[in-house]
Amino acid sequence: MDRTNQSDEGPNRGYLRGSRPSGPATPKELRQLQKQLPKYRVLALVGQGQFGKVFCAIERKTGQLVALKELTHLRLPTHKFLRELLSLLTLQHPHIVTCRALEQTPAARYLVMDYCEGATLRELLEANASLSLGEGMQLMLGILAGLESAHDEGIIHCDIKPENILLSVRNGSWFARLSDFGIARRFGELQGSRRGENDEMEAVGATAYAAPEGFYGLYSRGADIYSMGILLFELLLGYRPFTGKPGDLMWAHLNQRLQVPEQVPLPLRLIVEKALEKLPARRYSSAAQMAQGIQEAMNEPAVRLWGDRPLPLNESPLQSKPECPSSQHSRIPLAVPTTALVSQDGYLYAAHANQVRLWHQLALPPKVVDFPDRVTEVLPGTGGCWVSTGRRLYWLAIAQGQPQQQLTCDGEFRMAIDPDCRWLAIALPGQLNFYSLASLPPTGFKAPDHHCPIPDDELPRILFLDSKHLLAIRYDSTPNQGRTLFQVYTRRGTRVGAESFQGILDPVILTEQPYTLVGISRHPRPALWQIQLWPLRVRRLPLETLPVCLSSVPGGGATADEKGQILWFNNDLEPVAAVQGPGSPIALAAAFNSGTQMPPNPLNLAIATRTDFGGAIHFFQIEGRKPDE
Ligand SMILES: Nc1ncnc2c1ncn2[C@@H]1O[C@H](COP(=O)(O)OP(=O)(O)OP(=O)(O)O)[C@@H](O)[C@H]1O
Secondary structure, X not given: OOOOOOOOOXXXXXXXXXXXXXXXXXXXXXXXXXXXXXXXXXXXEEEEEOOEEEEEEEEOOOOOEEEEEEXXXXXXXXXXXXXXXXXXXXXXXXXXXXXXXXXXXXXXXXXXXXXOOOOEHHHHHHOOOOOEHHHHHHHHHHHHHHHHHHHHOOEEOOOOOHHHEEEEEEOOEEEEEEOOOOOOEEHHHHOOOOOOHHHHHHHHOOHHHOOHHHHHOOOOHHHHHHHHHHHHHHHHHOOOOOOOOHHHXXXXXXXXXXXXXXXXXXXXXXXXXXXXXXXXXXXXXXHHHHHHHHHHHHHOHHHHOOOOOEOOOOOOHHHHOOEOOEEEEEEEEEOOOEEEEEEEOOEEEEEEOOEEEEEOOOOOOOEEEEOOOOOOEEEEEOOEEEEEOOOEEEEEEOOOOOEEEEEEOOOOOEEEEOOOOOEEEEEEOOEEEEEEHHHOOOOOOOOOOEEEEOOOOOOOEEEEOOOOEEEEEEEEOOOOOOEEEXXXXXXXXXXXXXXXXXXXXXXXXXXXXXXXXXXXXXXXOOEEEEEEOOOOEEEEEEOOOOEEEEEEEOOEEEEEEOOOEEEEEEOOOOEEEEEEOOOOEEEEEEOOOOOOOOOOOOEEEEEEEEEOOEEEEEEEEEOOOOOOO
């Protein structure tokens, strides 16, 4: 990740309004922390643990994203702090969240750790049908590899649970990393020692995942293997084998017979049973052995065939699909397919060959405007739209209905308009130009107000993140390691930051949430990814089929696949409705819903399709799931 060349001018302030931080961090608190830790640019609060808050920050020297984990003196005594630090500094493994440094302020100490943009495995498990069996087992293999390496260093984790497994993205898939060695123990520390009175629950870790012998203060690798067994059970079935209050749980771990439901294929059932043996000696003797067991089970035909099945296995995959009523209002046949379909402020614009059609009300016929060349891009603005015909740019005012040429470029370009419609950005190979719309002459050529060089190997997609910041999206397609690069420029042409996503997202759209994008990935499986920039947070919605179009709509977004299956998702990337729409879609856009603050219900969509005779635009209405359903 490249975050060099950053200035404090960046759009981080906007993230203080971000959607997912798990507790309040006042701007004052962030400013104070910033003052105390000048080596970092503190972006936002991203979590709250029992010992303090966790912040996302950029290390100024390297431009790397880091997590600053606060450990307050009051809550975490020095000996425990030193223990976590010692464990973490010893451990260097791709599947372990590495500690890079320690920072001290008068009020607290901060562990500087690798930043994991996918949050915790707990959050992923709470999202419906978020993992397939194959992916779940890959996560298990990763965690077991990290655990094996900790055990090799003589460290027992003692607190394995989904909350302590953090996720990042590699090659378009989740990548698990073991974290929180706060109560980890060294073998030597444990041998022959039993927990002290006041060490009680802390030493046991989370009771739901604790090995029977842990309640007697006995720890070995086997205790971590047992916790991994509970985790595997929970991944497969969506619930844990033993439940109840801490006392009942302790009794269950010690005495209750384990029952693994038959939905779990036999080879995996045997693994759960072996990992959850009451006697440590009967369990896998190492994390590597358990990993080998999972690997062998995954190669067995009975399990291999199930690789794509969504977890948990006890739920029917159909349950998660919110089929909803829909109705089609009208269909307008066209001689040629649509090249662009966009909407804003109650207006819908569709481009076909060298025409733009403009609707305000469905019942009325559209206004049709001719251009000298084929229209390639349409961007809505205030009171009209910007129309590109490849090398020329026009302004089409709704009131006048006549296009007005604004700019001519030497080559193909891409364009973006800021939300206040005051700045126009044009990306050309090798250059990014910014024009103040107020000073654009009525026709012809104008030198840009600001410009900056960009790589000339490809034309980036550009989007304004807010009235001051432009996002350029580029791709680094190294075989098997594609990356989507997000580079942020001020409208003066200064590059202020960059993020990257370890996978190819195409297309990518901006959503109505601040600095939040949604993109489609094909590999290793079709999925929608939501990327919140600064602090970087990602979410995924796995899909059964690959969408061919994607659009932001009020309250979320919508996709359609080649067969016309439409999916409407909300701002949390949860499916709101899935309906059958027209086949062979090219583009979709919200129609006549603009201006609503609340997510609409129903959603009015315009869908452009290809047909045997040219194309068509369909107006469609979908009833979504209500928020409380
Ligand atoms: N390295 C990290 N990268 C990204 N987010 C993190 C990171 N570490 C923690 N977080 C976020 O902060 C939250 C709190 O983490 P933390 O480890 O402090 O709490 P915890 O899991 O409750 O552990 P503890 O038992 O120490 O309280 C996590 O749930 C996660 O969302």
